[in-house]
Amino acid sequence: MKMKLIRLLLFCVFGLFSVQLSAQDQYRAEIGGNVGGSYYLGDANSQLFKNMQPAYSGFLRYSFDPRLALKAEITGTTVAGQGFTSHPVLAVDFTGEFNFFDLEKSEYKQFSKLFSPYIFAGLGLMSYKDSTRFSPQISFPFGIGMKVKLGQRCNLNVQWTTRLLLADNLEGVKSLDNPGGLNGSNPFNNDLLSTLTVGISFDIWKRVCDCENNTVMKDKHKYKKK
Numbered sequence: 001m002k003m004k005l006i007r008l009l010l011f012c013v014f015g016l017f018s019v020q021l022s023a024q025d026q027y028r029a030e031i032g033g034n035v036g037g038s039y040y041l042g043d044a045n046s047q048l049f050k051n052m053q054p055a056y057s058g059f060l061r062y063s064f065d066p067r068l069a070l071k072a073e074i075t076g077t078t079v080a081g082q083g084f085t086s087h088p089v090l091a092v093d094f095t096g097e098f099n100f101f102d103l104e105k106s107e108y109k110q111f112s113k114l115f116s117p118y119i120f121a122g123l124g125l126m127s128y129k130d131s132t133r134f135s136p137q138i139s140f141p142f143g144i145g146m147k148v149k150l151g152q153r154c155n156l157n158v159q160w161t162t163r164l165l166l167a168d169n170l171e172g173v174k175s176l177d178n179p180g181g182l183n184g185s186n187p188f189n190n191d192l193l194s195t196l197t198v199g200i201s202f203d204i205w206k207r208v209c210d211c212e213n214n215t216v217m218k219d220k221h222k223y224k225k226k
Contacts, residue, residue, distance in 0.1 A: 025206055026104060030061040030155060032201025034075075042168065042191035043176045044081030051080040055195045066102035066112065071095050071120070075161075075195060079128065084173040087129040089193065091163060093141040095122030103147055115148040124163060126193065129172040139163040139193075153203040162194045 038055040045051055055077035063069045073093045080086035097120040101113035121142040127134050145159035169176075170191035 025152070027153065027203035028063060028205040028207055030063075030201040030203055031059070032061075032155070032157065032199055033058045034157060034159065034197035034199030036195060036197030038075075038077040038079075038193060038195040040079050040081065040170055040191060040193045042081070042170055044083050044171050053078045053080055053086065055197060057195070057197060057199070059199075059201070061097070061201065066104045067099045069097040069099070071097060077193075077195065079170055079172075079193070081171060083176055084171045087172055089126060089128040089170075091124055091126045091139065091141075091193065093122060093124035093139075093161070093163070095120040095124075095141055097145075099147065103149070115146065118145050118147060119143070120145070126163065126165065126170075128170060130169055135169075137165055137167045139165050150200075155201045155203070157199045157201055158197075159199075160194065160196050162192055165191045165193070167191065 034055075034057045036055050037052040039045070039049055039052050041048070055075060057073050057075035059071055059073035061069050061071040071094070073095070075091040075093070076088065077091075078086045078088050097118050099116040099118045101116040103116045104112050119142075121140070124139040124141045125136055126139045127136045129135075141161055141163045143159060143161040145157060148156040148158075150156050168190050170193065
């Protein structure tokens with residue numbers, strides 16, 4: 001599972017250097033899905049990428065401009081570790097994103113690219129099995145990613161998300177909930193759930209063309225060439 005995921009990510013990275021697109025329309029939003037793996041860090045697991053579990057998600061992203069976006073995402077996975085039975089987890093995240101480049105195809109804009117790394121952070125809610133019932137808890141999702149324009153309306157998303165819980169009971173077992181009572185109220189010793197995913201999205205909700213501004217930029221571009 002781990003090696004297949006790594007090979008898929010490497011394939012996506014190498015694909016960045018071969019993507020060539022023509023000028024394209026601009027859209028306000030994207031809708032898509034991701035697949036990948038997840039792992040948790042807590043009292044029953046202290047090693048990165050150990051006990052990886054399948055993960056999948058669906059998301060809706062709204063772009064304010066080529067740099068800033070707001071995303072709502074629903075992720076489903078399971079939690080596994082030593083000393084407890086794996087159980088399902090559902091995470092709902094609302095995050096703000098910042099692209100390091102203008103993610104659009106425009107030969108008249110200096111910083112426009114067909115790909116862009118990005119960072120994000122926000123607020124979320126996780127529902128998982130706590131003893132005998134499912135318990136919702138507040139979380140703080142944050143992470144890094146890469147977006148790539150694959151076609152006129154198709155995009156590639158590679159993302160690593162970490163969710164910090166305001167709780168220490170993601171295992172759902174009382175004996176693993178702060179064993180020994182050493183944590184106290186320390187918020188930095190709470191459980192973490194991370195996902196590493198790859199996905200495809202499609203642009204929706206076409207923007208109105210700013211034809212006047214495009215004409216000005218085109219004229220400036222021609223003037224610089226002269």
